Amino acid sequence: MISFSQVTKRYPGGHEALSGVSLAIEKGELVFLTGHSGAGKSTLLKLIAAIERPTSGVVSVSGQNISRLSRRAVPYLRRNIGLVFQDHKLLFDRSVIDNVVLPLDIAGFDRREALKRARAVIDKVGLLNREKANPVSLSGGEQQRLCIARALVSRPALLLADEPTGNLDAGYAADIMTMFRDFHQVGTTLVIATHDDRAITALGGRILHLDHGRIGEASA
Amino acid sequence: MIGWLRHHKHAVLAALRRLGAQPVTTVLTALAMGVAISLPSGLYLGLGNLARVAGGLPAQPEISLFLDAGASAEQKQLIAARLRQPDIAQARYVPRDEALAALSAAQDLADITAGLPENPLPDAWVVRPRTASRDALVRLSDSLGKLPGVAETHLDSQWAERLQAALAIGRMGVWLLGTLFAIALIAISGNAIRAQVLARRDEILVSRLIGATDWHIRRPFLYLGALQGLLGGLAAGGVLAAAGAALHAPVERLASLYGSTFHLLPPSAAEIAVVLGLTTLFGWLGAWLSVTRTLLQVETAR
DSSP, X not given: OEEEEEEEEEOTTSOEEEEEEEEEEOTTOEEEEEOSTTSSHHHHHHHHTTSSOOSEEEEEETTEEGGGOXXXXXXXXXXXXXXXXXXXXXXXXXXHHHHHHHHHHHHTXXXXXXXXXXXXXXXHTTOGGGTTSOGGGSOHHHHHHHHHHHHHTTOOSEEEEESTTTTOOHHHXXXXXXXXXXXXXXXOXXXXXXXXXXXXXXXXXXXXXXXXXXXXXXXX | OHHHHHHHHHHHHHHHHHHHHSHHHHHHHHHHHXXXXXXXXXXXHHHHHXXXXXXXXXXXXXXXXXXXXXXXXXXXXXXXXXXXXXXXXXXXXXXXXXXXXXXXXXTTOHHHHHTOSSOOOOOEEEEEESOOOHHHHHXXXXXXXXXXXXXXXXXXXHHHHHHHHHHHHHHHHHHHHHHHHHHHHHHHHHHHHHHHHHHTHHHHHHHHHTTOOHHHHHHHHHHHHHHHHHHHHHXXXXXXXXXXXXXXXXXXXXXXXXXXXXXOOOOOHHHHHHHHHHHHHHHHXXXXXXXXXXXXXXXXXX
8 A cells, every 4th residue: 555665855954854765554554653753753654645755766655656746636645544643733713523524524525424424533532522612622632532533534544643642641542542443443554653662562563663764674 | 516516615605704704804905905996997987978078079080071052963962972982981961951950059049040041051961081090081081172062171180189199098097007906906805815824824734734625725715805806896886986976966067067968977787797807806816826825835834
């Protein structure tokens, strides 16, 4: 589903976030990206979602070459990818349910159908009693779950999560990892950047270890 | 197709909500646009009315052909045939009796004409040539004057040329002002939309990340610009209507002093539609420029 071939990403200013990375992730796999902060985990995820373009090498997602993808084609790629951000990127000018409905609005869903699906997903992340609330009033863990709900509402085949349990206490983190396992079991491909070792041992799956932009694989 | 319509419906509703959410800004922007548009459209209307004043008079060059009192019927027929040639746009025969009646009626000279022992006026043709160039007119006038049975020709073009030239300057002025204020309109709309785009930066960034196309992001702003332009056009209509109401009485007073029943004519429905259409278009255009530019800036400044 995802393949990197000799991918290098150099940011303006000369910092090389990834150096000659090659990897392949199959459909339905659960992959953890580990490594110290600044090792290139976020960059790798951004390359998959075409938020960044590689400086050299080939990134391909579902058979599409990301480096050659036109600006017009990017949105359609992203509609098949659920993105969970470390900083959530929620919109605070609208309610919980309106945040979750946004991807479906963008994809042109019927409003009633969209609200139904949004409610189901909000229920799954345990926020149904807060659907009318403003995200600003949610705790960090709830905001993270809201972000996950928004990533999942369009039922993407691929979920990319950047430190989804980064600043949560152990209880919330375990909840969220359990949710990820459920999605993995229904066939979603997951790529999760984390340094939460407990979560990795609890879920199992492949581990890709990044060190200063280079890859070293270890299996758990 | 249904999804596409739904997107447009969403965009229109979102645009209306945003206009309604900031009523003061909306009204002020509409007024700024309205004042800008009312200047060229007001000038256009003024010229239209002025041309109507001039329209009662021969605004195009005319040649008057006065016939010899003793011209034979055959000669008159030859002259009439000559005036059917393609270089003549229009020719009107004015028999001497009709001319006298018109003179008595038009200039309140009934007392004087009634006292005349006989009609002193000759039969005449009023000829409107196709050409407007001065030299060609003079040549045509001379050649018509040489026709047998024609006593005299009178080329009445000078003041008509001056009036036409003045009106042409006025019309050019409308175009120049119109162009300038169209640019102003685009700038006003672009600025208003830019503020809106910057205020919704987060929404734009997040929408891009979760699969919104450029058009999806642009659409509500484009509707916003178009609606704002339409409101601007309506505001211009209001400004002009107010100006027309204020001018109505003084103009009628002036006209009555000249013994005329002239009064200001409001714009036609088609003219109003054109102005509203153009302001909507320019509002849209300003929004398009602004949102496209800001989109690129917002994305590169990520």
